[in-house]
Amino acid sequence: MPRDAGHEPVRPGHRPPCSTSPTSARSGRSPRSARASRCTSAPPVRGDLVYTAFSGSHQDAIKKGFESMEREAARLGRSPRQVPWAVPYLPIDPADVGRTYEAVIRVNSQSGKGGTAYLLQSRSGLALPRRLQVEFARTVQRYSESHSAEVDTERIWELFGSEYLRPGSRLTVAEHTSRPAAGGPVEVTALVSLDGGELRVSGSGPDVAAAFAASLAAGGLAVRTSHLEEQVVGEDTAVYAECVVGGETLWGVGLAADPARAAVLAVASAVNRTSAQAV
Numbered sequence: 001m002p003r004d005a006g007h008e009p010v011r012p013g014h015r016p017p018c019s020t021s022p023t024s025a026r027s028g029r030s031p032r033s034a035r036a037s038r039c040t041s042a043p044p045v046r047g048d049l050v051y052t053a054f055s056g057s058h059q060d061a062i063k064k065g066f067e068s069m070e071r072e073a074a075r076l077g078r079s080p081r082q083v084p085w086a087v088p089y090l091p092i093d094p095a096d097v098g099r100t101y102e103a104v105i106r107v108n109s110q111s112g113k114g115g116t117a118y119l120l121q122s123r124s125g126l127a128l129p130r131r132l133q134v135e136f137a138r139t140v141q142r143y144s145e146s147h148s149a150e151v152d153t154e155r156i157w158e159l160f161g162s163e164y165l166r167p168g169s170r171l172t173v174a175e176h177t178s179r180p181a182a183g184g185p186v187e188v189t190a191l192v193s194l195d196g197g198e199l200r201v202s203g204s205g206p207d208v209a210a211a212f213a214a215s216l217a218a219g220g221l222a223v224r225t226s227h228l229e230e231q232v233v234g235e236d237t238a239v240y241a242e243c244v245v246g247g248e249t250l251w252g253v254g255l256a257a258d259p260a261r262a263a264v265l266a267v268a269s270a271v272n273r274t275s276a277q278a279v
Contacts, residue, residue, distance in 0.1 A: 058088075058089050060113070060114030060115075061088040061089060061114075062087055062088060062089055062090065062114070062118075063114040063115070063117065063118045064088075064114075065086060065087035065088050065090070066087060066118075068086070069083055069085075069086060069087065113130070113133035113134050113136075113137040114133075116133070116136060116137045116140045116151075116156060117133040117136075117137075119153045119156050120136075120153075120156050120157060120160055122153065123153045123154070123156070123157045124157055124160075124233070125233045125234065126160075126231070126233060126238055126253075126255075127231055128240065129227070129229050129240050129242075129251075131227075131242065131251070132240055132242070132251045132253075135250065135251055136159075136160060136163065136164075136251075139159055139163055140156060140159060143155075143159060163273070164251070164252065164253040164269050164273075165253060165255060165269070167272075168268065168269070168271070168272020168273070169272070170194070170195060170271060170272045170274070171192060171193070171194050171195075171216075171221075171268050171271045171272055172192065172193045172268070173190055173191075173192050173264055173265070173268055174190075174191040174192065174193065174198075175190065175191045176188060176189065176190035176191070176212070176260075176261075176264050177189050177190075178208050178211065178212075178260045181204050184206075185204040185205055185206060185211070186204060186205060186206070186207055186208055186210075186211045187202065187203070187204045187211060188202065188203055188204070188205075188208060188211040188212045188214075188215050188264070189201070189202040189215070190202070190212060190215055190264065192216070192219075194216070194219065194221060199219045201215035201216060201218055201219040202215050202218065203215030203216070203217065203218050205225075207228060207263065208259075208260045208263040208264065209225050209228050209239065209241050209263040209264070209266055209267050210224070210225045210228070212263065212264045212267050213225050213243065213267050216267070216271070221245075221271070222245065222246045222247070223243055223244065223245045223246070223267070223270070223271060224243065224244050225241050225242065225243050225244075225267065226242045226243065226244055226249065227241075227242035228240070228241050228242070228263075228266075230259065230262075230263075233255070235257060236255055236256060236257055236262070237255075237256065237257070237258070237259040237262045238253065238254070238255050238262065239253070239254040239255075239259070239262040239263045239265070239266040240252075240253055240266065241253075241254070241263070241266035241267050241269075241270055242270075243267060243270035243271070245270055245271055245274045246274065248274060250270055250273055250274070251269075251270060251273075252265075252266045252267055252268065252269030252270030252271070252272075252273065253265075253266055253269050254266035254267075254268070254269060
């Protein structure tokens, strides 16, 4: 989110009055960092981790700072480049000295939900509900601890897909239909495979996810939805469903072009994150 902070930006082919020393590349400083030091007489800023936050609380604050600037830019009808820089723990915009935002927030076993959610959203566009952020952050922390390593953006996306989006073996949905019922509720009929047996189930509820959960409950699986959120992601719809499955509360995620399909997949995702013995 590079900004326009009242100074003329450096344009391609434009050489500012304070040019970069040719020795800066050998000194470990980026050209922009060296230029900033020469122009302001400030001490040089060196090192790969100068702008990096690993702490969960710092990452939460930085993520909220970015979001606040985006809201302010939208309110003013401007680009985020054109609003004053105001991100906690980052006195300047790292992009102004040649750093990327991926280098600002890095995730390890000490990181919290904010950093993980920020990197996932930057990769996939998925804006997770807060409680889902907390749940998924535990998965990332366990991975980091077991591998004694940082977790980069691509690995976070792979972990999310494996945990929430990969088809499961416990419950698969062969087909489903949904339609408004008399009086307002939604009716869902589906052909599913549950714990190795094929079932045709039907149920009703205030929305597709709740109706599908009710159909599974009618078929003998103790499941209900407790919270639901939807998000448009490009040409797809993401549905985040917090479900209670056999007394265990956990999240499922569905991603599909058809919102009804995404809702059904979200409930199936939650069920598949349990074991048959857990219900």
